[in-house]
Amino acid sequence: MVNLRNFDLNLLVIFRAILNRGSIAGAAEEVGLSPSAVSHALSRLRIMLNDELFFRTADGVQPTDRARELSADIERGLGFISTAISQQHQFEPGKARRTFTIQVADYVSGFLLPRLARRLEKEAPGVSIDILPFTISTESVWDRVDMQVRLTPGRLQPEMVRSKRLAVDEVVVLMREDHPRAGDPMTAELYAALPHVKLSQSATGTTVIEDVLSARGLRRDLQMTVASWFDIPDIVANSDLIAIAPSRLLDLDPRLATLKWAPLPLDEVVFSFDLCWDLRTEREPGQKWLRELILTLFEEDQSVHMPR
Structure with a gap:
Protein backbone atom coordinates (compact mmCIF):
# COMPACT_ATOMS: atom_id res chain seq x y z
CA MET A 1 0.00 0.00 0.00
CA VAL A 2 1.22 3.49 -0.85
CA ASN A 3 1.65 5.86 2.08
CA LEU A 4 -0.56 8.76 0.98
CA ARG A 5 1.31 11.10 3.33
CA ASN A 6 4.20 10.86 0.89
CA PHE A 7 2.04 11.24 -2.23
CA ASP A 8 0.98 14.62 -3.57
CA LEU A 9 -2.58 14.18 -4.85
CA ASN A 10 -2.17 17.34 -6.93
CA LEU A 11 0.02 15.26 -9.22
CA LEU A 12 -3.06 13.27 -10.20
CA VAL A 13 -4.83 16.48 -11.20
CA ILE A 14 -1.86 17.30 -13.44
CA PHE A 15 -1.91 13.74 -14.84
CA ARG A 16 -5.57 14.18 -15.78
CA ALA A 17 -4.88 17.56 -17.40
CA ILE A 18 -2.05 16.14 -19.54
CA LEU A 19 -4.26 13.24 -20.57
CA ASN A 20 -7.18 15.53 -21.46
CA ARG A 21 -5.17 18.17 -23.30
CA GLY A 22 -2.57 15.96 -24.96
CA SER A 23 0.27 18.42 -24.34
CA ILE A 24 2.35 19.85 -21.51
CA ALA A 25 1.49 23.41 -22.53
CA GLY A 26 -2.24 22.65 -22.66
CA ALA A 27 -2.13 20.98 -19.25
CA ALA A 28 -0.24 23.95 -17.82
CA GLU A 29 -2.94 26.30 -19.07
CA GLU A 30 -5.67 24.08 -17.58
CA VAL A 31 -4.16 23.83 -14.08
CA GLY A 32 -2.72 27.36 -13.95
CA LEU A 33 0.98 26.41 -13.76
CA SER A 34 3.97 27.01 -15.99
CA PRO A 35 4.95 24.33 -18.53
CA SER A 36 8.19 23.76 -16.62
CA ALA A 37 6.26 23.15 -13.39
CA VAL A 38 4.02 20.64 -15.15
CA SER A 39 7.07 18.88 -16.62
CA HIS A 40 8.63 18.72 -13.16
CA ALA A 41 5.41 17.31 -11.71
CA LEU A 42 5.29 14.69 -14.45
CA SER A 43 8.87 13.66 -13.64
CA ARG A 44 7.90 13.13 -10.00
CA LEU A 45 4.81 11.18 -11.02
CA ARG A 46 6.86 8.93 -13.31
CA ILE A 47 9.05 7.98 -10.37
CA MET A 48 6.12 7.37 -8.05
CA LEU A 49 4.18 5.26 -10.57
CA ASN A 50 7.25 3.59 -12.09
CA ASP A 51 6.22 4.29 -15.68
CA GLU A 52 6.97 6.87 -18.37
CA LEU A 53 3.20 7.61 -18.51
CA PHE A 54 3.48 9.83 -21.62
CA PHE A 55 5.74 9.88 -24.66
CA ARG A 56 6.31 12.75 -27.06
CA THR A 57 4.90 12.78 -30.59
CA ALA A 58 4.75 15.34 -33.36
CA ASP A 59 1.29 16.37 -32.08
CA GLY A 60 2.11 16.60 -28.36
CA VAL A 61 2.17 13.70 -25.92
CA GLN A 62 0.43 10.32 -25.95
CA PRO A 63 -0.29 8.12 -22.90
CA THR A 64 1.45 4.79 -22.41
CA ASP A 65 -0.58 1.63 -21.95
CA ARG A 66 -0.04 1.90 -18.19
CA ALA A 67 -1.33 5.49 -18.19
CA ARG A 68 -4.45 4.39 -20.05
CA GLU A 69 -5.02 1.67 -17.47
CA LEU A 70 -4.66 4.15 -14.63
CA SER A 71 -6.79 6.89 -16.17
CA ALA A 72 -10.24 5.48 -15.32
CA ASP A 73 -9.32 4.79 -11.68
CA ILE A 74 -7.68 8.18 -11.26
CA GLU A 75 -10.64 9.96 -12.85
CA ARG A 76 -13.06 8.05 -10.64
CA GLY A 77 -11.04 8.81 -7.51
CA LEU A 78 -10.76 12.53 -8.25
CA GLY A 79 -14.48 12.60 -8.95
CA PHE A 80 -15.30 11.06 -5.59
CA ILE A 81 -12.99 13.51 -3.81
CA SER A 82 -14.53 16.48 -5.63
CA THR A 83 -18.04 15.30 -4.80
CA ALA A 84 -17.19 14.71 -1.14
CA ILE A 85 -15.86 18.27 -0.83
CA SER A 86 -18.73 19.88 -2.74
CA GLN A 87 -21.26 18.16 -0.49
CA GLN A 88 -20.16 20.48 2.27
CA HIS A 89 -21.82 23.31 0.38
CA GLN A 90 -25.59 23.35 0.05
CA PHE A 91 -26.91 24.12 -3.42
CA GLU A 92 -29.39 27.02 -3.36
CA PRO A 93 -31.14 27.21 -6.76
CA GLY A 94 -32.41 30.74 -6.26
CA LYS A 95 -28.90 32.08 -5.60
CA ALA A 96 -26.84 29.80 -7.82
CA ARG A 97 -24.85 31.10 -10.81
CA ARG A 98 -24.00 27.97 -12.73
CA THR A 99 -24.13 26.38 -16.19
CA PHE A 100 -25.08 22.71 -16.59
CA THR A 101 -24.25 20.82 -19.77
CA ILE A 102 -26.80 18.22 -20.94
CA GLN A 103 -27.27 15.99 -23.95
CA VAL A 104 -30.97 15.64 -24.84
CA ALA A 105 -32.45 13.30 -27.45
CA ASP A 106 -34.22 15.37 -30.08
CA TYR A 107 -37.47 13.39 -29.80
CA VAL A 108 -37.92 14.46 -26.18
CA SER A 109 -36.38 17.93 -26.30
CA GLY A 110 -39.67 19.53 -27.39
CA PHE A 111 -41.34 18.17 -24.27
CA LEU A 112 -38.54 18.73 -21.77
CA LEU A 113 -36.81 21.98 -22.67
CA PRO A 114 -39.81 24.39 -22.63
CA ARG A 115 -40.91 23.03 -19.24
CA LEU A 116 -37.37 23.16 -17.90
CA ALA A 117 -36.96 26.76 -19.08
CA ARG A 118 -40.15 27.82 -17.28
CA ARG A 119 -39.08 26.17 -14.03
CA LEU A 120 -35.60 27.69 -14.16
CA GLU A 121 -37.09 31.17 -14.67
CA LYS A 122 -39.10 30.74 -11.47
CA GLU A 123 -36.76 28.73 -9.26
CA ALA A 124 -33.21 29.28 -10.51
CA PRO A 125 -32.85 32.38 -12.72
CA GLY A 126 -29.05 32.26 -12.44
CA VAL A 127 -28.83 28.71 -13.77
CA SER A 128 -28.28 28.19 -17.49
CA ILE A 129 -28.35 25.05 -19.60
CA ASP A 130 -25.96 24.22 -22.46
CA ILE A 131 -27.38 21.51 -24.76
CA LEU A 132 -24.83 19.38 -26.63
CA PRO A 133 -25.43 16.87 -29.44
CA PHE A 134 -24.67 13.16 -29.19
CA THR A 135 -21.58 13.42 -31.39
CA ILE A 136 -19.14 13.56 -28.50
CA SER A 137 -16.79 10.59 -28.20
CA THR A 138 -17.94 8.05 -25.63
CA GLU A 139 -14.41 8.12 -24.19
CA SER A 140 -14.70 11.78 -23.17
CA VAL A 141 -18.43 12.37 -22.78
CA TRP A 142 -18.50 12.41 -18.99
CA ASP A 143 -15.68 14.96 -18.87
CA ARG A 144 -17.91 17.42 -20.75
CA VAL A 145 -21.50 16.48 -19.92
CA ASP A 146 -23.28 16.65 -16.56
CA MET A 147 -26.14 14.34 -17.58
CA GLN A 148 -28.06 12.93 -20.53
CA VAL A 149 -31.71 12.53 -21.42
CA ARG A 150 -31.41 9.88 -24.09
CA LEU A 151 -33.06 6.94 -25.73
CA THR A 152 -32.28 3.59 -24.14
CA PRO A 153 -28.64 4.16 -23.25
CA GLY A 154 -25.69 2.62 -25.03
CA ARG A 155 -22.69 1.10 -23.32
CA LEU A 156 -20.93 4.16 -21.97
CA GLN A 157 -18.60 2.86 -19.26
CA PRO A 158 -21.52 1.13 -17.47
CA GLU A 159 -19.59 0.75 -14.22
CA MET A 160 -19.45 4.55 -13.93
CA VAL A 161 -22.93 5.46 -15.22
CA ARG A 162 -26.21 5.59 -13.32
CA SER A 163 -29.58 5.83 -15.06
CA LYS A 164 -33.25 6.34 -14.24
CA ARG A 165 -36.14 5.51 -16.56
CA LEU A 166 -38.13 8.64 -17.37
CA ALA A 167 -40.69 7.43 -19.89
CA VAL A 168 -41.60 4.52 -22.15
CA ASP A 169 -43.48 5.08 -25.40
CA GLU A 170 -44.39 2.94 -28.38
CA VAL A 270 -39.79 0.95 -27.85
CA PHE A 271 -38.78 4.49 -27.13
CA SER A 272 -37.43 4.33 -23.59
CA PHE A 273 -36.09 7.64 -22.37
CA ASP A 274 -33.53 7.55 -19.58
CA LEU A 275 -31.81 10.11 -17.42
CA CYS A 276 -28.11 9.17 -17.20
CA TRP A 277 -25.37 10.63 -15.06
CA ASP A 278 -21.82 9.97 -13.91
CA LEU A 279 -21.41 7.94 -10.73
CA ARG A 280 -18.67 10.33 -9.63
CA THR A 281 -21.13 13.24 -9.42
CA GLU A 282 -24.10 11.30 -8.10
CA ARG A 283 -24.18 13.11 -4.75
CA GLU A 284 -22.99 16.53 -5.92
CA PRO A 285 -25.73 18.92 -4.67
CA GLY A 286 -26.22 20.94 -7.85
CA GLN A 287 -26.40 17.96 -10.14
CA LYS A 288 -28.65 16.12 -7.70
CA TRP A 289 -31.03 19.09 -7.71
CA LEU A 290 -31.17 19.24 -11.52
CA ARG A 291 -31.74 15.48 -11.83
CA GLU A 292 -34.61 15.67 -9.37
CA LEU A 293 -36.11 18.61 -11.28
CA ILE A 294 -35.99 16.69 -14.58
CA LEU A 295 -37.58 13.65 -12.93
CA THR A 296 -40.31 15.89 -11.51
CA LEU A 297 -41.09 17.40 -14.92
CA PHE A 298 -41.71 13.94 -16.36
CA GLU A 299 -43.72 12.81 -13.34
CA GLU A 300 -45.95 15.89 -13.56
CA ASP A 301 -47.08 14.83 -17.01
CA GLN A 302 -48.21 11.27 -16.32
CA SER A 303 -49.20 10.76 -19.96
CA VAL A 304 -45.53 10.59 -20.90
CA HIS A 305 -45.31 7.30 -18.98
CA MET A 306 -48.30 5.72 -20.72
CA PRO A 307 -48.10 4.06 -24.14
CA ARG A 308 -50.71 5.34 -26.54
Whole structure:
Protein backbone atom coordinates (compact mmCIF):
# COMPACT_ATOMS: atom_id res chain seq x y z
CA MET A 1 0.00 0.00 0.00
CA VAL A 2 1.22 3.49 -0.85
CA ASN A 3 1.65 5.86 2.08
CA LEU A 4 -0.56 8.76 0.98
CA ARG A 5 1.31 11.10 3.33
CA ASN A 6 4.20 10.86 0.89
CA PHE A 7 2.04 11.24 -2.23
CA ASP A 8 0.98 14.62 -3.57
CA LEU A 9 -2.58 14.18 -4.85
CA ASN A 10 -2.17 17.34 -6.93
CA LEU A 11 0.02 15.26 -9.22
CA LEU A 12 -3.06 13.27 -10.20
CA VAL A 13 -4.83 16.48 -11.20
CA ILE A 14 -1.86 17.30 -13.44
CA PHE A 15 -1.91 13.74 -14.84
CA ARG A 16 -5.57 14.18 -15.78
CA ALA A 17 -4.88 17.56 -17.40
CA ILE A 18 -2.05 16.14 -19.54
CA LEU A 19 -4.26 13.24 -20.57
CA ASN A 20 -7.18 15.53 -21.46
CA ARG A 21 -5.17 18.17 -23.30
CA GLY A 22 -2.57 15.96 -24.96
CA SER A 23 0.27 18.42 -24.34
CA ILE A 24 2.35 19.85 -21.51
CA ALA A 25 1.49 23.41 -22.53
CA GLY A 26 -2.24 22.65 -22.66
CA ALA A 27 -2.13 20.98 -19.25
CA ALA A 28 -0.24 23.95 -17.82
CA GLU A 29 -2.94 26.30 -19.07
CA GLU A 30 -5.67 24.08 -17.58
CA VAL A 31 -4.16 23.83 -14.08
CA GLY A 32 -2.72 27.36 -13.95
CA LEU A 33 0.98 26.41 -13.76
CA SER A 34 3.97 27.01 -15.99
CA PRO A 35 4.95 24.33 -18.53
CA SER A 36 8.19 23.76 -16.62
CA ALA A 37 6.26 23.15 -13.39
CA VAL A 38 4.02 20.64 -15.15
CA SER A 39 7.07 18.88 -16.62
CA HIS A 40 8.63 18.72 -13.16
CA ALA A 41 5.41 17.31 -11.71
CA LEU A 42 5.29 14.69 -14.45
CA SER A 43 8.87 13.66 -13.64
CA ARG A 44 7.90 13.13 -10.00
CA LEU A 45 4.81 11.18 -11.02
CA ARG A 46 6.86 8.93 -13.31
CA ILE A 47 9.05 7.98 -10.37
CA MET A 48 6.12 7.37 -8.05
CA LEU A 49 4.18 5.26 -10.57
CA ASN A 50 7.25 3.59 -12.09
CA ASP A 51 6.22 4.29 -15.68
CA GLU A 52 6.97 6.87 -18.37
CA LEU A 53 3.20 7.61 -18.51
CA PHE A 54 3.48 9.83 -21.62
CA PHE A 55 5.74 9.88 -24.66
CA ARG A 56 6.31 12.75 -27.06
CA THR A 57 4.90 12.78 -30.59
CA ALA A 58 4.75 15.34 -33.36
CA ASP A 59 1.29 16.37 -32.08
CA GLY A 60 2.11 16.60 -28.36
CA VAL A 61 2.17 13.70 -25.92
CA GLN A 62 0.43 10.32 -25.95
CA PRO A 63 -0.29 8.12 -22.90
CA THR A 64 1.45 4.79 -22.41
CA ASP A 65 -0.58 1.63 -21.95
CA ARG A 66 -0.04 1.90 -18.19
CA ALA A 67 -1.33 5.49 -18.19
CA ARG A 68 -4.45 4.39 -20.05
CA GLU A 69 -5.02 1.67 -17.47
CA LEU A 70 -4.66 4.15 -14.63
CA SER A 71 -6.79 6.89 -16.17
CA ALA A 72 -10.24 5.48 -15.32
CA ASP A 73 -9.32 4.79 -11.68
CA ILE A 74 -7.68 8.18 -11.26
CA GLU A 75 -10.64 9.96 -12.85
CA ARG A 76 -13.06 8.05 -10.64
CA GLY A 77 -11.04 8.81 -7.51
CA LEU A 78 -10.76 12.53 -8.25
CA GLY A 79 -14.48 12.60 -8.95
CA PHE A 80 -15.30 11.06 -5.59
CA ILE A 81 -12.99 13.51 -3.81
CA SER A 82 -14.53 16.48 -5.63
CA THR A 83 -18.04 15.30 -4.80
CA ALA A 84 -17.19 14.71 -1.14
CA ILE A 85 -15.86 18.27 -0.83
CA SER A 86 -18.73 19.88 -2.74
CA GLN A 87 -21.26 18.16 -0.49
CA GLN A 88 -20.16 20.48 2.27
CA HIS A 89 -21.82 23.31 0.38
CA GLN A 90 -25.59 23.35 0.05
CA PHE A 91 -26.91 24.12 -3.42
CA GLU A 92 -29.39 27.02 -3.36
CA PRO A 93 -31.14 27.21 -6.76
CA GLY A 94 -32.41 30.74 -6.26
CA LYS A 95 -28.90 32.08 -5.60
CA ALA A 96 -26.84 29.80 -7.82
CA ARG A 97 -24.85 31.10 -10.81
CA ARG A 98 -24.00 27.97 -12.73
CA THR A 99 -24.13 26.38 -16.19
CA PHE A 100 -25.08 22.71 -16.59
CA THR A 101 -24.25 20.82 -19.77
CA ILE A 102 -26.80 18.22 -20.94
CA GLN A 103 -27.27 15.99 -23.95
CA VAL A 104 -30.97 15.64 -24.84
CA ALA A 105 -32.45 13.30 -27.45
CA ASP A 106 -34.22 15.37 -30.08
CA TYR A 107 -37.47 13.39 -29.80
CA VAL A 108 -37.92 14.46 -26.18
CA SER A 109 -36.38 17.93 -26.30
CA GLY A 110 -39.67 19.53 -27.39
CA PHE A 111 -41.34 18.17 -24.27
CA LEU A 112 -38.54 18.73 -21.77
CA LEU A 113 -36.81 21.98 -22.67
CA PRO A 114 -39.81 24.39 -22.63
CA ARG A 115 -40.91 23.03 -19.24
CA LEU A 116 -37.37 23.16 -17.90
CA ALA A 117 -36.96 26.76 -19.08
CA ARG A 118 -40.15 27.82 -17.28
CA ARG A 119 -39.08 26.17 -14.03
CA LEU A 120 -35.60 27.69 -14.16
CA GLU A 121 -37.09 31.17 -14.67
CA LYS A 122 -39.10 30.74 -11.47
CA GLU A 123 -36.76 28.73 -9.26
CA ALA A 124 -33.21 29.28 -10.51
CA PRO A 125 -32.85 32.38 -12.72
CA GLY A 126 -29.05 32.26 -12.44
CA VAL A 127 -28.83 28.71 -13.77
CA SER A 128 -28.28 28.19 -17.49
CA ILE A 129 -28.35 25.05 -19.60
CA ASP A 130 -25.96 24.22 -22.46
CA ILE A 131 -27.38 21.51 -24.76
CA LEU A 132 -24.83 19.38 -26.63
CA PRO A 133 -25.43 16.87 -29.44
CA PHE A 134 -24.67 13.16 -29.19
CA THR A 135 -21.58 13.42 -31.39
CA ILE A 136 -19.14 13.56 -28.50
CA SER A 137 -16.79 10.59 -28.20
CA THR A 138 -17.94 8.05 -25.63
CA GLU A 139 -14.41 8.12 -24.19
CA SER A 140 -14.70 11.78 -23.17
CA VAL A 141 -18.43 12.37 -22.78
CA TRP A 142 -18.50 12.41 -18.99
CA ASP A 143 -15.68 14.96 -18.87
CA ARG A 144 -17.91 17.42 -20.75
CA VAL A 145 -21.50 16.48 -19.92
CA ASP A 146 -23.28 16.65 -16.56
CA MET A 147 -26.14 14.34 -17.58
CA GLN A 148 -28.06 12.93 -20.53
CA VAL A 149 -31.71 12.53 -21.42
CA ARG A 150 -31.41 9.88 -24.09
CA LEU A 151 -33.06 6.94 -25.73
CA THR A 152 -32.28 3.59 -24.14
CA PRO A 153 -28.64 4.16 -23.25
CA GLY A 154 -25.69 2.62 -25.03
CA ARG A 155 -22.69 1.10 -23.32
CA LEU A 156 -20.93 4.16 -21.97
CA GLN A 157 -18.60 2.86 -19.26
CA PRO A 158 -21.52 1.13 -17.47
CA GLU A 159 -19.59 0.75 -14.22
CA MET A 160 -19.45 4.55 -13.93
CA VAL A 161 -22.93 5.46 -15.22
CA ARG A 162 -26.21 5.59 -13.32
CA SER A 163 -29.58 5.83 -15.06
CA LYS A 164 -33.25 6.34 -14.24
CA ARG A 165 -36.14 5.51 -16.56
CA LEU A 166 -38.13 8.64 -17.37
CA ALA A 167 -40.69 7.43 -19.89
CA VAL A 168 -41.60 4.52 -22.15
CA ASP A 169 -43.48 5.08 -25.40
CA GLU A 170 -44.39 2.94 -28.38
CA VAL A 171 -43.02 3.78 -31.81
CA VAL A 172 -45.18 4.64 -34.83
CA VAL A 173 -44.42 4.83 -38.55
CA LEU A 174 -45.54 8.04 -40.28
CA MET A 175 -46.43 8.60 -43.94
CA ARG A 176 -48.65 11.00 -45.87
CA GLU A 177 -52.31 10.06 -46.22
CA ASP A 178 -52.07 9.50 -50.00
CA HIS A 179 -48.76 7.63 -49.88
CA PRO A 180 -48.66 4.89 -52.59
CA ARG A 181 -48.35 2.20 -49.89
CA ALA A 182 -50.74 3.76 -47.37
CA GLY A 183 -53.24 0.92 -47.75
CA ASP A 184 -50.70 -1.90 -47.27
CA PRO A 185 -50.19 -3.66 -43.92
CA MET A 186 -47.01 -2.37 -42.31
CA THR A 187 -44.55 -5.25 -42.05
CA ALA A 188 -40.86 -5.23 -41.15
CA GLU A 189 -39.98 -5.94 -44.77
CA LEU A 190 -42.15 -3.10 -46.09
CA TYR A 191 -40.85 -0.73 -43.44
CA ALA A 192 -37.24 -1.46 -44.38
CA ALA A 193 -37.94 -1.18 -48.12
CA LEU A 194 -39.72 2.19 -48.08
CA PRO A 195 -37.57 5.33 -48.41
CA HIS A 196 -36.92 6.98 -45.06
CA VAL A 197 -36.13 10.33 -43.55
CA LYS A 198 -34.51 9.88 -40.15
CA LEU A 199 -33.00 11.85 -37.34
CA SER A 200 -29.23 11.82 -37.19
CA GLN A 201 -27.54 9.86 -34.44
CA SER A 202 -26.31 13.16 -33.03
CA ALA A 203 -29.94 14.04 -32.28
CA THR A 204 -31.08 10.67 -30.92
CA GLY A 205 -27.98 9.17 -29.36
CA THR A 206 -28.87 5.65 -30.55
CA THR A 207 -28.71 3.25 -33.51
CA VAL A 208 -31.33 0.88 -32.11
CA ILE A 209 -33.41 0.70 -35.32
CA GLU A 210 -30.39 -0.21 -37.43
CA ASP A 211 -29.32 -2.81 -34.86
CA VAL A 212 -32.72 -4.50 -34.79
CA LEU A 213 -33.10 -4.51 -38.57
CA SER A 214 -29.59 -5.87 -39.01
CA ALA A 215 -30.41 -8.77 -36.68
CA ARG A 216 -33.29 -9.60 -39.05
CA GLY A 217 -31.13 -9.33 -42.15
CA LEU A 218 -32.80 -6.05 -43.17
CA ARG A 219 -31.57 -2.54 -43.83
CA ARG A 220 -33.44 0.74 -44.09
CA ASP A 221 -33.54 2.71 -47.33
CA LEU A 222 -32.25 5.98 -45.88
CA GLN A 223 -32.73 8.74 -48.44
CA MET A 224 -32.48 11.69 -46.06
CA THR A 225 -31.00 12.34 -42.62
CA VAL A 226 -31.81 15.56 -40.75
CA ALA A 227 -30.45 17.10 -37.59
CA SER A 228 -33.77 18.07 -36.01
CA TRP A 229 -37.19 16.52 -35.52
CA PHE A 230 -38.73 19.86 -36.53
CA ASP A 231 -37.96 19.17 -40.20
CA ILE A 232 -39.48 15.70 -40.41
CA PRO A 233 -43.30 16.23 -40.40
CA ASP A 234 -43.19 18.62 -43.37
CA ILE A 235 -40.84 16.33 -45.30
CA VAL A 236 -43.14 13.34 -44.76
CA ALA A 237 -46.24 15.36 -45.67
CA ASN A 238 -44.74 16.44 -48.99
CA SER A 239 -42.94 13.32 -50.21
CA ASP A 240 -43.03 9.52 -50.26
CA LEU A 241 -40.51 9.35 -47.42
CA ILE A 242 -41.61 7.72 -44.17
CA ALA A 243 -40.39 8.36 -40.63
CA ILE A 244 -40.78 7.07 -37.08
CA ALA A 245 -41.69 8.90 -33.90
CA PRO A 246 -42.79 8.29 -30.31
CA SER A 247 -46.57 7.94 -30.30
CA ARG A 248 -46.95 10.82 -27.82
CA LEU A 249 -45.79 13.24 -30.50
CA LEU A 250 -49.08 12.54 -32.28
CA ASP A 251 -50.69 14.63 -29.54
CA LEU A 252 -47.88 17.13 -29.02
CA ASP A 253 -47.14 18.10 -32.64
CA PRO A 254 -50.27 19.32 -34.52
CA ARG A 255 -48.56 18.83 -37.90
CA LEU A 256 -48.87 15.06 -37.43
CA ALA A 257 -52.68 15.22 -37.51
CA THR A 258 -52.59 15.19 -41.31
CA LEU A 259 -50.36 12.10 -41.51
CA LYS A 260 -51.22 8.42 -41.52
CA TRP A 261 -49.54 6.29 -38.87
CA ALA A 262 -49.14 2.62 -37.98
CA PRO A 263 -47.31 0.79 -35.17
CA LEU A 264 -43.67 0.08 -35.93
CA PRO A 265 -43.54 -3.61 -36.94
CA LEU A 266 -40.46 -4.27 -34.80
CA ASP A 267 -41.68 -5.53 -31.44
CA GLU A 268 -38.18 -5.27 -29.97
CA VAL A 269 -38.19 -1.48 -30.28
CA VAL A 270 -39.79 0.95 -27.85
CA PHE A 271 -38.78 4.49 -27.13
CA SER A 272 -37.43 4.33 -23.59
CA PHE A 273 -36.09 7.64 -22.37
CA ASP A 274 -33.53 7.55 -19.58
CA LEU A 275 -31.81 10.11 -17.42
CA CYS A 276 -28.11 9.17 -17.20
CA TRP A 277 -25.37 10.63 -15.06
CA ASP A 278 -21.82 9.97 -13.91
CA LEU A 279 -21.41 7.94 -10.73
CA ARG A 280 -18.67 10.33 -9.63
CA THR A 281 -21.13 13.24 -9.42
CA GLU A 282 -24.10 11.30 -8.10
CA ARG A 283 -24.18 13.11 -4.75
CA GLU A 284 -22.99 16.53 -5.92
CA PRO A 285 -25.73 18.92 -4.67
CA GLY A 286 -26.22 20.94 -7.85
CA GLN A 287 -26.40 17.96 -10.14
CA LYS A 288 -28.65 16.12 -7.70
CA TRP A 289 -31.03 19.09 -7.71
CA LEU A 290 -31.17 19.24 -11.52
CA ARG A 291 -31.74 15.48 -11.83
CA GLU A 292 -34.61 15.67 -9.37
CA LEU A 293 -36.11 18.61 -11.28
CA ILE A 294 -35.99 16.69 -14.58
CA LEU A 295 -37.58 13.65 -12.93
CA THR A 296 -40.31 15.89 -11.51
CA LEU A 297 -41.09 17.40 -14.92
CA PHE A 298 -41.71 13.94 -16.36
CA GLU A 299 -43.72 12.81 -13.34
CA GLU A 300 -45.95 15.89 -13.56
CA ASP A 301 -47.08 14.83 -17.01
CA GLN A 302 -48.21 11.27 -16.32
CA SER A 303 -49.20 10.76 -19.96
CA VAL A 304 -45.53 10.59 -20.90
CA HIS A 305 -45.31 7.30 -18.98
CA MET A 306 -48.30 5.72 -20.72
CA PRO A 307 -48.10 4.06 -24.14
CA ARG A 308 -50.71 5.34 -26.54
